[in-house]
Amino acid sequence: xxxxxxxxxxxxxxxxxxxxxxxxxxxxxxxxxxxxxxxxxxxxxxxxxxxxxxxxxxxxxxxxxxxxxxxxxxxxxxxxxxxxxxxxxxxxxxxxxxxxxxxxxxxxxxxxxxxxxxxxxxxxxxxxxxxxxxxxxxxxxxxxxxxxxxxxxxxxxxxxxxxxxxxxxxxxxxxxxxxxxxxxxxxxxxxxxxxxxxxxxxxxxxxxxxxxxxxxxxxxxxxxxxxxxxxxxxxxxxxxxxxxxxxxxxxxxxxxxxxxxxxxxxxxxxxxxxxxxxxxxxxxxxxxxxxxxxxxxxxxxxxxxxxxxxxxxxxxxxxxxxxxxxxxxxxxxxxxxxxxxxxxxxxxxxxxxxxxxxxxxxxxxxxxxxxxxxxxxxxxxxxxxxxxxxxxxxxxxxxxxxxxxxxxxxxxxxxxxxxxxxxxxxxxxxxxxxxxxxxxxxxxxxxxxxxxxxxxxxxxxxxxxxxxxxxxxxxxxxxxxxxxxxxxxxxxxxxxxxxxxxxxxxxxxxxxxxxxxxxxxxxxxxxxxxxxxxxxxxxxxxxxxxxxxxxxxxxxxxxxxxxxxxxxxxxxxxxxxxxxxxxxxxxxxxxxxxxxxxxxxxxxxxxxxxxxxxxxxxxxxxxxxxxxxxxxxxxxxxxxxxxxxxxxxxxxxxxxxxxxxxxxxxxxxxxxxxxxxxxxxxxxxxxxxxxxxxxxxxxxxxxxxxxxxxxxxxxxxxxxxxxxxxxxxxxxxxxxxxxxxxxxxxxxxxxxxxxxxxxxxxxxxxxxxxxxxxxxxxxxxxxxxxxxxxxxxxxxxxxxxxxxxxxxxxxxxxxxxxxxxxxxxxxxxxxxxxxxxxxxxxxxxxxxxxxxxxxxxxxxxxxxxxxxxxxxxxxxxxxxx
Amino acid sequence: xxxxxxxxxxxxxxxxxxxxxxxxxxxxxxxxxxxxxxxxxxxxxxxxxxxxxxxxxxxxxxxxxxxxxxxxxxxxxxxxxxxxxxxxxxxxxxxxxxxxxxxxxxxxxxxxx
Numbered sequence: 006x007x008x009x010x011x012x013x014x015x016x017x018x019x020x021x022x023x024x025x026x027x028x029x030x031x032x033x034x035x036x037x038x039x040x041x042x043x044x045x046x047x048x049x050x051x052x053x054x055x056x057x058x059x060x061x062x063x064x065x066x067x068x069x070x071x072x073x074x075x076x077x078x079x080x081x082x083x084x085x086x087x088x089x090x091x092x093x094x095x096x097x098x099x100x101x102x103x104x105x106x107x108x109x110x111x112x113x114x115x116x117x118x119x120x121x122x123x124x125x126x127x128x129x130x131x132x133x134x135x136x137x138x139x140x141x142x143x144x145x146x147x148x149x150x151x152x153x154x155x156x157x158x159x160x161x162x163x164x165x166x167x168x169x170x171x172x173x174x175x176x177x178x179x180x181x182x183x184x185x186x187x188x189x190x191x192x193x194x195x196x197x198x199x200x201x202x203x204x205x206x207x208x209x210x211x212x213x214x215x216x217x218x219x220x221x222x223x224x225x226x227x228x229x230x231x232x233x234x235x236x237x238x239x240x241x242x243x244x245x246x247x248x249x250x251x252x253x254x255x256x257x258x259x260x261x262x263x264x265x266x267x268x269x270x271x272x273x274x275x276x277x278x279x280x281x282x283x284x285x286x287x288x289x290x291x292x293x294x295x296x297x298x299x300x301x302x303x304x305x306x307x308x309x310x311x312x313x314x315x316x317x318x319x320x321x322x323x324x325x326x327x328x329x330x331x332x333x334x335x336x337x338x339x340x341x342x343x344x345x346x347x348x349x350x351x352x353x354x355x356x357x358x359x360x361x362x363x364x365x366x367x368x369x370x371x372x373x374x375x376x377x378x379x380x381x382x383x384x385x386x387x388x389x390x391x392x393x394x395x396x397x398x399x400x401x402x403x404x405x406x407x408x409x410x411x412x413x414x415x416x417x418x419x420x421x422x423x424x425x426x427x428x429x430x431x432x433x434x435x436x437x438x439x440x441x442x443x444x445x446x447x448x449x450x451x452x453x454x455x456x457x458x459x460x461x462x463x464x465x466x467x468x469x470x471x472x473x474x475x476x477x478x479x480x481x482x483x484x485x486x487x488x489x490x491x492x493x494x495x496x497x498x499x500x501x502x503x504x505x506x507x508x509x510x511x512x513x514x515x516x517x518x519x520x521x522x523x524x525x526x527x528x529x530x531x532x533x534x535x536x537x538x539x540x541x542x543x544x545x546x547x548x549x550x551x552x553x554x555x556x557x558x559x560x561x562x563x564x565x566x567x568x569x570x571x572x573x574x575x576x577x578x579x580x581x582x583x584x585x586x587x588x589x590x591x592x593x594x595x596x597x598x599x600x601x602x603x604x605x606x607x608x609x610x611x612x613x614x615x616x617x618x619x620x621x622x623x624x625x626x627x628x629x630x631x632x633x634x635x636x637x638x639x640x641x642x643x644x645x646x647x648x649x650x651x652x653x654x655x656x657x658x659x660x661x662x663x664x665x666x667x668x669x670x671x672x673x674x675x676x677x678x679x680x681x682x683x684x685x686x687x688x689x690x691x692x693x694x695x696x697x698x699x700x701x702x703x704x705x706x707x708x709x710x711x712x713x714x715x716x717x718x719x720x721x722x723x724x725x726x727x728x729x730x731x732x733x734x735x736x737x738x739x740x741x742x743x744x745x746x747x748x749x750x751x752x753x754x755x756x757x758x759x760x761x762x763x764x765x766x767x768x769x770x771x772x773x774x775x776x777x778x779x780x781x782x783x784x785x786x787x788x789x790x791x792x793x794x795x796x797x798x799x800x801x802x803x804x805x806x807x808x809x810x811x812x813x814x815x816x817x818x819x820x821x822x823x824x825x826x827x828x829x830x831x832x833x834x835x836x837x838x839x840x841x842x843x844x845x846x847x848x849x850x851x852x853x854x855x856x857x858x859x860x861x862x863x864x865x866x867x868x869x870x871x872x873x874x875x876x877x878x879x880x881x882x883x884x885x886x
Numbered sequence: 887x888x889x890x891x892x893x894x895x896x897x898x899x900x901x902x903x904x905x906x907x908x909x910x911x912x913x914x915x916x917x918x919x920x921x922x923x924x925x926x927x928x929x930x931x932x933x934x935x936x937x938x939x940x941x942x943x944x945x946x947x948x949x950x951x952x953x954x955x956x957x958x959x960x961x962x963x964x965x966x967x968x969x970x971x972x973x974x975x976x977x978x979x980x981x982x983x984x985x986x987x988x989x990x991x992x993x994x995x996x997x998x999x
Binding site for chain 2: 009010011012014015028029031032033035036037038039040
């Protein structure tokens, strides 16, 4: 507390100013009067002198000193612009990339959903159960039957809001088609979140009955402005979402875009949900289908416990048709921010988390670099520091000056960092989390504070060692003319810093290498198709079932016409496009009770209903037998084509052609007429599967998709032709969809591409920073050894010898750093192992390549000063002293 | 020369703070009282001038070793009373032990000379 007393006293003097001086004068008068009383009038002090003394000791000198330090620091920095630029830039890049990451993560982990009332009170329900025996998982959603049981069991005062989570689809208003993020919620969703309508209304209790769909929609304020230009007449308008026509009834309060980070544009009542799910003839809300997030607002902790106990007891006996939950399913709660909850994170989020570690690495590398530069500067200024010390500058004052310089550099660095953070932050947002709603700019008050504070902390922390070094300066030694620095300790700490830098740099390079290899591995997986120049077309309707018969004849006709279009190599039609969907049918192999199974593959074959030339259109090779022809009609003998893996599994060591399978019990024989290459069924990474293809004419499947193989460069023309043909053949299509086959897999590649991009960018950044570090240290070392080089050259050393000498030192440091970096990479490998594909973190090629790249960059960075050293003129070098 | 009357002596640098702190361990005193106390205890040898007493007090106030408060003196006049703080006491201990060591060392040197 006493120290505080001192500060308070100074403050008082500062605030009271003249009045304090008066007080002092009063005190002096008191003293003098007493003195006079004691008849000792000879010890009178000088009032004015005392006033000055008081002032000197408090504020003014303090301010003066700061002013002096600042101008001194500025003078010094102006004298060495290279040093200043290097520090400001390194600091700016290192802190900037961290600022960008901070801005990104603060949205995900710290900012509660906007527009929600007292979000910290809200709880999200999680379910924990055995997914497979012994494998317990926690998920953030309940199936609708589970939610319904929970709702009926808990106290009626507890409001449970449910939502599926925003998903992208399209909204059609007249002819306009707007990409829209749609969510399905119950009326209580808005109630529990405390969201009001800014116009119109939200959902009412009438819209709560799950059995009777009420096609109404609520828009988010932002979406209303973006898609409808804030048109007030929008309420009451009918728009189309997927296949239903809904009436817009209201606009939610501004700022509210849903609970999770993916912003919602439009809310529909849960009873209009039409996607997937269901079990046999049961509607989706009685079976396994839609997964709902459940949120509620407990008044007390006991309240929350009661809800969980009642909920758990209610959920356990629920029989969710289509899925078997184990009887130990237990409900728990977590915070409303899903990033903080116990559930599994999306791979994008995992990548984002790993990137945090990586950007911290970059900051450490930058800090090491700055410390190195500051140490060099201290070493260069030894004589100046010694003179100042000899003239009576105290050690404390010296530290003060170094700290002032650090703060000035930090402020410069912050400016660069903010600019860099803005730029990278914008890029990161788009790259990592494109669908997230960002309520503010990249650089908000919090990020600015973070950037400035981090800059100052880094600058001050990195100034500690150099200022200790400066305080240690030995006066006589430094002032003796011609002495060369012998600071073994300084150069030792510089080398250590360099090793740390290069090691971390190697770790980043290893990360980049692992991700690049993963991308390569994933993209080189043979899915069995040829994706080049392949297009899919389909027609979408409001009510597809009403158009089924029409499509049944229109699509084959369209394919016939497309085959005449210039640029079309092959065209075919089918029920489901490959990778997007598949169907299964009971298959019986005569003579077997059960179908043979692949050792660790998918169960049973997928069945595709396809037209002739399908295999040519999607690029699957025909290995044996023949393709389907128009002769394989409904009346003709039923035939099938199978994949190679299926043929080998069902008829090992036999010719599969002419063999028989039954499609259903007592069905007639279906003869195998051809064998084609194996393909994936749903995704890039999956277990081996078997396929069977039937002529679509011999099945009950309806033609839905058209596949076309086009000649390179004809994509646009063929797409236009297909659009025209289809529009002329079907009545009133909502839209003609055209997709590139290659796009189907793009989404799946995202996490690896993302990791590769980020690690590579940061690796290059780190490499650049490390190169600057190596260059400056080597260059300084050379400048200090000019004399030695002069002597060596005078004694007959060749240029190559000198270059060799300087280079080998740099390379030795780099090699040590690389070795250390490889060890660290091996230790940290498991952190990213789950994000890799087809490669383990201990991949020798990647490790060696990272070390090699660093070695080469280090050598290049050292080459310039080495060259300079070798061109020293011995006469000048020796005369300089 | 040993019977030469001791005249007014300037204080060695740094000892004034110690003397003030020591004096304040008696209780809260105003500046005049501090000076009087030091003069009296040293038989008038150590005389503290206003010109050094008040700056020294200000220094101690700035360091937080002493706090000050205006109060009424026994003569019904307002005077500024100083009180030693806890840090002040600690510093005093430190200074005293250093001083004891130094003065002992000086005494030894002088005794042997």
